[in-house]
Amino acid sequence: MRDMANSITIKRDYSLREHNTFGLDVKAKQFINYNTIDELVEVLASLKGKEQRILHIGGGSNLLFTQDFEGTILHSGIKFIEYVSREDHEVVIRVGAGVKWDDLCAEMARCNYYGCENLSYIPGEVGASAIQNIGAYGVEVESIIQQVETIEASTGKPRVFHHTECGYGYRDSIFKHRLQGQYIVTAVVYRLSPIPIVHLDYGQLQQLRSHAGTPTAQEIRDAVIAIRQSKLPEPDELGSAGSFFKNPVVPAKVFRQIATTYGDVPHYVISEDEIKIPAAWLIDQCGWKGKSHGGAAVYEKQPLILVNKDHATPTDIIKLATLIEQSVLEKFNIHLSPEVNYI
Numbered sequence: 001m002r003d004m005a006n007s008i009t010i011k012r013d014y015s016l017r018e019h020n021t022f023g024l025d026v027k028a029k030q031f032i033n034y035n036t037i038d039e040l041v042e043v044l045a046s047l048k049g050k051e052q053r054i055l056h057i058g059g060g061s062n063l064l065f066t067q068d069f070e071g072t073i074l075h076s077g078i079k080f081i082e083y084v085s086r087e088d089h090e091v092v093i094r095v096g097a098g099v100k101w102d103d104l105c106a107e108m109a110r111c112n113y114y115g116c117e118n119l120s121y122i123p124g125e126v127g128a129s130a131i132q133n134i135g136a137y138g139v140e141v142e143s144i145i146q147q148v149e150t151i152e153a154s155t156g157k158p159r160v161f162h163h164t165e166c167g168y169g170y171r172d173s174i175f176k177h178r179l180q181g182q183y184i185v186t187a188v189v190y191r192l193s194p195i196p197i198v199h200l201d202y203g204q205l206q207q208l209r210s211h212a213g214t215p216t217a218q219e220i221r222d223a224v225i226a227i228r229q230s231k232l233p234e235p236d237e238l239g240s241a242g243s244f245f246k247n248p249v250v251p252a253k254v255f256r257q258i259a260t261t262y263g264d265v266p267h268y269v270i271s272e273d274e275i276k277i278p279a280a281w282l283i284d285q286c287g288w289k290g291k292s293h294g295g296a297a298v299y300e301k302q303p304l305i306l307v308n309k310d311h312a313t314p315t316d317i318i319k320l321a322t323l324i325e326q327s328v329l330e331k332f333n334i335h336l337s338p339e340v341n342y343i
């Protein structure tokens with residue numbers, strides 16, 4: 001690589017243990033961290049024409065490395081939070097892709113700007129959050145995204161995607177399918193609200209409704225953190241990638257059949273014909289809670305989460321996930337699809 005600016009770091013045969021929240025000790029042939037858009041363009045130019053796989057990662061909180069990565073992994077260190085405008089009714093901010101998602105949530109709660117407080121404490125970085133359309137407690141990040149700034153990997157040219165061009169859906173965007181790997185997110189523009197807009201429908205958040213006056217963004221954030229800490233493993237203590245599977249959406253007919261046998265199936269009505277059933281419930285009914293395979297296990301408090309209990313290998317996790325998928329299919333005739341990205 002010629003004329004590389006100093007702040008680019010290149011590592012070879014590099015352990016990705018600190019770059020995937022499962023904590024798997026897989027290696028990348030090459031790992032490059034850059035800190036500015038110019039550096040990214042320079043890195044892309046240097047990789048051009050080389051026959052190798054390139055993968056851009058964020059905090060690695062939604063990845064399952066199935067083996068060593070025989071290519072180059074890119075990581076953004078672009079970190080800034082910039083106010084584009086601050087008005088009485090809305091605040092627009094532009095945030096670098098490498099900012100830790102929860103650092104942004106903490107800052108917004110501190111300023112009492114509403115919009116991302118329900119998404120507090122989700123691991124990962126800003127760039128990946130816009131690709132994955134992270135969601136929790138009745139809110140998806142797309143609801144506050146105005147635009148996504150990218151660099152086209154093949155040309156190094158900038159392109160801005162307006163919200164409507166991002167193809168957002170449940171844990172989904174155009175960047176995961178049609179444009180996968182083609183654009184690298186450099187910054188995301190969000191619109192927040194200084195006026196309270198609260199989402200307190202989720203079970204344990206409903207108690208904030210009896211609160212004297214509208215809860216502050218900070219109070220909602222604190223409640224969300226408390227819920228997450230009680231249900232989900234602490235990323236620093238037990239490796240996982242959050243929810244391993246998506247919650248399946250099934251035809252209403254399938255739901256009714258299940259409900260005949262299991263009267264109290266938890267569910268969310270998506271439309272007249274489609275019902276979402278929590279994968280955690282399906283997995284729980286199959287008796288998986290706390291079960292393990294090799295070093296991988298099903299988290300006791302939330303069976304949608306697979307954890308690295310004891311030096312799990314990628315094979316342990318893949319096998320456990322496959323066994324779970326098979327048993328849910330056999331018992332309920334429902335296909336679970338992973339929420340994590342297999343690499």
Ligand code: EPU
Pocket residue numbers: 135136137138202231241242243244245246247266278279280281282284300301302303304339
């Ligand atoms: N359930 C069980 N047994 C359990 C736990 C849960 O049967 O041990 C059933 C209960 O009926 C419960 C339902 O599953 O009501 C839903 O559980 P929970 O509220 O914990 O949420 P989830 O649907 O399992 C989703 C997201 C989470 C997000 C929460 C809260 C997906 C794939 N997961 O989980 O997101 O935090 O809702 O909004 O949509 C993530 O994406 O990594 C993630 C953690």
